[in-house]
Amino acid sequence: MVKICCIGAGYVGGPTMAVIALKCPKIVVTVVDISTQRINGWNSDHLPIYEPGLDEVVKQCRGKNLFFSTEVEKHVFEADIVFVSVNTPTKTHGLGAGKAADLTYWESAARMIADVSKSDKIVVEKSTVPVKTAEAIERILTHNNKGINFTILSNPEFLAEGTAIEDLFHPDRVLIGGRETPEGQKAIQTLKQVYANWVPEQKILCTNLWSAELSKLAANAFLAQRISSVNAMSALCEATGADVSQVAHSVGTDSRIGPKFLNGSVGFGGSCFQKDILNLVYICECNGLPEVAAYWKQVIKVNDYQKTRFVNRVVSSMFNTVSNKKIAILGFAFKKDTGDTRETPAIDVCKGLLGDKAKLSIYDPQVTEDQITKDLSMRKFDKDHPAHLQPPSPTSIKQVSVVWDAYEAVKDAHGVCILTEWDEFKKLDYQKVYDSMQKPAFIFDGRNIVDVKKAREIGFIVYSIGKPLDPWLRDMPAVVA
Ligand code: NAI
Numbered sequence: 001m002v003k004i005c006c007i008g009a010g011y012v013g014g015p016t017m018a019v020i021a022l023k024c025p026k027i028v029v030t031v032v033d034i035s036t037q038r039i040n041g042w043n044s045d046h047l048p049i050y051e052p053g054l055d056e057v058v059k060q061c062r063g064k065n066l067f068f069s070t071e072v073e074k075h076v077f078e079a080d081i082v083f084v085s086v087n088t089p090t091k092t093h094g095l096g097a098g099k100a101a102d103l104t105y106w107e108s109a110a111r112m113i114a115d116v117s118k119s120d121k122i123v124v125e126k127s128t129v130p131v132k133t134a135e136a137i138e139r140i141l142t143h144n145n146k147g148i149n150f151t152i153l154s155n156p157e158f159l160a161e162g163t164a165i166e167d168l169f170h171p172d173r174v175l176i177g178g179r180e181t182p183e184g185q186k187a188i189q190t191l192k193q194v195y196a197n198w199v200p201e202q203k204i205l206c207t208n209l210w211s212a213e214l215s216k217l218a219a220n221a222f223l224a225q226r227i228s229s230v231n232a233m234s235a236l237c238e239a240t241g242a243d244v245s246q247v248a249h250s251v252g253t254d255s256r257i258g259p260k261f262l263n264g265s266v267g268f269g270g271s272c273f274q275k276d277i278l279n280l281v282y283i284c285e286c287n288g289l290p291e292v293a294a295y296w297k298q299v300i301k302v303n304d305y306q307k308t309r310f311v312n313r314v315v316s317s318m319f320n321t322v323s324n325k326k327i328a329i330l331g332f333a334f335k336k337d338t339g340d341t342r343e344t345p346a347i348d349v350c351k352g353l354l355g356d357k358a359k360l361s362i363y364d365p366q367v368t369e370d371q372i373t374k375d376l377s378m379r380k381f382d383k384d385h386p387a388h389l390q391p392p393s394p395t396s397i398k399q400v401s402v403v404w405d406a407y408e409a410v411k412d413a414h415g416v417c418i419l420t421e422w423d424e425f426k427k428l429d430y431q432k433v434y435d436s437m438q439k440p441a442f443i444f445d446g447r448n449i450v451d452v453k454k455a456r457e458i459g460f461i462v463y464s465i466g467k468p469l470d471p472w473l474r475d476m477p478a479v480v481a
Contacts, residue, residue, distance in 0.1 A: 002027045002194075005079035007109045009033035009042055009068060011049055011164070011271070011340065012126060012157050013085035018057045019168040021066035023198040028065050030079070032072040042068035050339045050366050053165035073116045080119075081191065083155075084109050085126040090275050099282040101130050101275070110140040113150075120149040122187045126157055128276055130283055131214040151187040153178045154209050156216030161270065162337035174204045177212020184209075217280045221296055224273040226261040228302035234264035234466025235309060244466025245448065264466035266349065266419060266446030267306040269334030271342035274300055307345050310417075311352030313463055314444050317473050318415060322358035326438075328409040331420025331447075332364035332372055339366035345446070346419040347375050350400070353417075360400045363409040365422060369402035376400060407432065415442035421449050434458045440472075 006017045009031045021029040033039050041048030043062070047055060058066070069075055076082055086105040091097045106127060113123060123141065125134060134152045141150040154177035159167040174195045178184035188206050195204055207215070234244040244264035252259035268274075277296050284293035315322055334344035341347070350360055354376070362372055376397055403409050406425065410416055410433050418425055426449050434441050443455055445464040455462045461472045 002081065003079045004029045004081045004083065004194075005075040006031045006083040006085055006126070007033075007072065007076065007113075008083075008085035008087070008105075008127070009035070009038050009048075010085065010087060011051075011161055012159065013083070014042060014047070014049060015051055015054055015057075015159065015164045015168060016085070016126065016157060017083070018054065018061060018066060019165065020194065021061040021064075022057050024194060025065055027194065028067075029061075030067040030069055030075040032069050032075050034070070034072065036070050039068050039070045050337075051161065051164045052337055057165060073112065076113055077116045077118065079121065081122045081124060081194075082113055083124045083126045084113075085157075087271075088127045088129055088275075089271075090278055096282055099278045099285075101128075101279045101282075103129065103133065103136075106133070106137070107140060110137050114141045114144060117146075117148050117150070121151075122190060123150050123152050124191065125152065125154045125213070128156060128216050128220075128272065128279075129154075129213060130279055131210050131217065133213060134209045149183065151178070151183050152209070153184075153187055153191055154212035155191060156212060158216070158219065161340055162335050169198070171199060171203065174199050175207065175212050175215055176204065177207045177209045177215075180208055217276050217283075220273055220276040221280055221299065223261055224268055224277055224303070225296075225299045227265070227268045227273075228299045228306075230262045230264050231267065231306045231465075232302050234306075237264075237466040238469055241468050243468060247466075264448060265306075265345075265421075266310045266465065267303045267345040269342070269344040269346075270340065274303070274343050304348075307348040308352065310345075310444065310446055310465070311349055311356075313473070314353065314415060314417060314442075315356050317442060317444075317461065317463060322353055322356045322415075324357060324359060325414040326359045326361060326412055327353055328406075328413040328416045329360055329362040330364075330406055330409060330416060330418045330425050331422055332362055332367045332375075333420050333422075336420055336422045339364075339368075339371075341367055341371055341375050344375070344419075349417060349419060349446070350376055354397070354399055358399065361409040361411075361413060362400065362402050363404065363406050364420060365424065372402050373397060373400070407436065411436045412438060413441075414438045415444060417444045417446060418449060419446045421447040425449055430455055430460070431458055434460060 004027055006013045013031055017029045017031045038048050086109050088101045088103060088106060091100045091102040134154055138152055156175055176188050176191050178188040192204050230248055233247055237244040237247060248262040251257055252262045277300055281293045281297050329350060332346045333339055333341055406428055441460050443450055443460045443462045448464050452462050452464050452467060461470050463473055
């Protein structure tokens with residue numbers, strides 16, 4: 001019986017291994033982590049991450065062929081295939097700080113694998129890593145030369161948070177990269193057989209190691225680039241009277257372009273896009289390709305511009321000041337159906353409004369007060385590191401309150417900022433919202449989910465990203481940052 005061990009029980013390790021266990025009943029899968037808190041969560045009724053459909057999958061396999069444990073070394077020792085799915089955040093200090101991937105967690109996992117192993121193993125890079133990482137990992141694995149064969153594969157994960165289970169059940173593709181040696185090819189076949197239990201063979205792509213590593217960075221860069229492209233258009237739409245939804249629809253019906261990932265918004269977030277593009281930029285710079293680096297860097301610059309633009313729009317619309325005005329923030333997670341706040345645009349928007357001394361009342365159905373307080377008091381990139389490895393929660397920020405109901409958040413507010421596209425925000429009784437707010441009542445829709453026409457009929461002044469401007473907003477001079 002094949003034994004799999006996965007190091008790292010996070011947003012990727014947990015769901016991915018749960019699905020492998022479900023689809024491969026003959027394989028024993030153990031997910032290990034240094035965090036007792038995380039492992040206890042996986043062994044409880046309250047899983048440490050929120051993901052639609054995950055509970056059911058875990059319940060079906062846990063205790064049968066799916067286990068969660070802090071006995072990292074024991075399970076690595078016993079495994080035939082070791083996945084490494086630890087975090088690879090952006091470096092916060094030293095060479096490449098603010099750009100390069102921090103491989104500390106990866107390196108320590110690799111050293112531990114080398115130290116405890118007594119039999120041959122396939123080691124699979126599941127984390128997103130810089131291209132050529134496998135070479136460094138191979139050196140670490142073989143450093144104490146015990147005569148054990150480690151074959152390294154790159155198997156980057158393409159799941160999206162919020163739809164992880166669906167993505168894992170029906171992936172667009174599974175990518176496996178390996179050395180072009182007989183051992184490398186044999187290892188590819190072994191991993192391919194695991195996925196072949198539920199993924200059609202033509203969707204399992206096999207490449208060399210470097211192509212697989214780089215494909216993951218490239219895919220995230222392309223996806224983020226689409227968002228920045230449509231957001232750049234959204235600014236032009238507002239300036240000209242065009243409607244970004246109409247433009248995106250017209251552009252997206254071209255089959256060469258396609259309709260997905262073309263929604264104008266306050267910007268992209270999540271733990272991956274910014275981190276992986278910064279990493280790509282750094283790799284380009286290190287390889288003497290400054291023009292290529294500058295091209296991809298611009299994707300992040302436009303994303304930052306979009307968040308600043310949103311804050312400026314809020315302030316300028318409300319008579320150039322939000323000082324001591326209550327602003328309701330609806331949504332804090334970086335997208336709907338997740339509680340993940342890593343790199344969420346809400347952090348930058350809230351910090352921008354707090355900079356102008358606004359009073360914020362924040363509501364998100366899946367994010368706790370503790371997490372929001374941490375996020376708003378943390379330095380850039382620190383929040384990329386796992387919650388349990390972060391410093392203890394600081395005392396709450398005076399101008400911020402976190403509430404557990406959207407109607408509570410909007411009560412007596414001057415403005416509402418919608419920063420996450422949760423379905424429940426589409427279904428709010430906007431007449432009730434309007435009635436409980438100060439007048440004039442503003443909606444700043446960072447996700448284009450509000451019916452602008454209906455909201456204006458109720459009496460709101462509405463700003464919706466990339467949509468023709470409300471006459472009120474046209475007359476307000478833009479604030480220069
Ligand atoms: P995460 O931060 O949720 O989980 C990583 C886990 O690894 C943490 O629980 C941490 O305690 C554990 N860990 C760190 N060092 C360890 C060690 N030496 N031994 C045992 N456990 C250790 O990270 P997440 O989001 O699961 O990401 C993991 C990797 O997958 C990253 O490289 C990320 O870029 C990539 N990825 C993430 C996606 C996402 O949507 N979150 C999607 C695709 C790839």
